[in-house]
Amino acid sequence: MKEVTFLHPGFFWLFTVIPVTIAWYIWQRKNQSAKLTISTLNGFKAAPSVLAKLKPVLFAFRLLALSFMIVALARPRTVDVSSKINSTFGIDIVMAMDVSGSMLARDLKPNRLEALKNVAADFVDNRPNDRIGLVVYAGEAYTKTPVTSDKELVKQAIASVRYDDGVLQDGTGIGVGLATAVNRLKDSKAKSKVIILLTDGVNNSGFIDPRMGADMAKEYGIKVYTIGIGTNGRAEFPIGKDPVTGKWVYQMMDVKIDQDLMKEIAKKTDGTYFRATSNSKLKEIYEQINKLETTEIEEQRFYNYDEKYRPWVWAAFGLLLAEAVLRKTLYRSFI
Secondary structure: OOOOOOHHHHHHHHHHHHHHHHHHHHHHHHOOOOOOOOOOOOOOOOOOOOHHHHOOHHHHHHHHHHHHHHHOOOOEEEEEEEEEEEEOOOOEEEEEEEEEHHHHHOOOOOHHHHHHHHHHHHHHHHHOOOOOEEEEEEEOEEEEEEEEEOHHHHHHHHHOOOOOOOOOOOOOOOOHHHHHHHHHHHOOOOOOEEEEEEOOOOOOOOOOOOHHHHHHHHOEEEEEEEEEEEOOOOEEEEEEOOOOOEEEEEEEEOOOOHHHHHHHHHHOOOEEEEEEEEHHHHHHHHHHHHOOOOOOOEEOOOEEEEEHHHHHHHHHHHHHHHHHHHHHOOOOOOO
């Protein structure tokens, strides 16, 4: 149901006249009918007629007609708003996510990987006018979702990310992850191209040096935001699965992130390095990136108004006509 609005709501002040009109009617009621003074009424004992009882209906008709006219003067109408959005400076973004075994560490809740997936999905929701892709890497890397404007597809891909998906070898290949993300964006025609590269460790796998990946990004005009995820000090890391229960076994270990490398990659590509030590900090980082990479939007709005005052006018006219007809017919000689 469309919402009804009023173009001239100030006319509703006229409703203050209604109580005054009612008070005047009650005060003048005794003088509205002819009077005959006689010494006794004993010869006129009779039940009041139905017409006498219904005579106040004439005043009610006039009062309702006045109310309807006030509503009509206020100009009730519904509005249908349609908009056309043009993105004048679109951004293509690729999120490169580390899915190595260490991402199951429980310094973020419930673990680093699940915390990242939740925040990344929110980030996608906050970029309705940009194209987003997803690259996952461990010892190797592959494109989980190419750059697309289908946000539901991207969020489904994020939700399906797992460490033990049987596709990637374990390890931390920052270089191959970055290079794969660059390959997704190098032919993009977008005004701005961005990679969000996240890791929780040190580059120890892959055949591409991370610095070479940064050089590739710079060559193609791609900005890289780097994020190191993990608490300062020690955290519970998975070291294997219990042969009986099949559950992960955890052990306290030192958190090691190659922050110097991540800072170098960000600086070389005009990006920024962030450190996420908690769930709230990780969310804050993605919100900050969201603000840094703004998309200029041109929106045209079209308003289609449907005037609703005419039925009120016709209803008021009908009541006044009915009141006039009754006064000139049934109540014409009524005493």
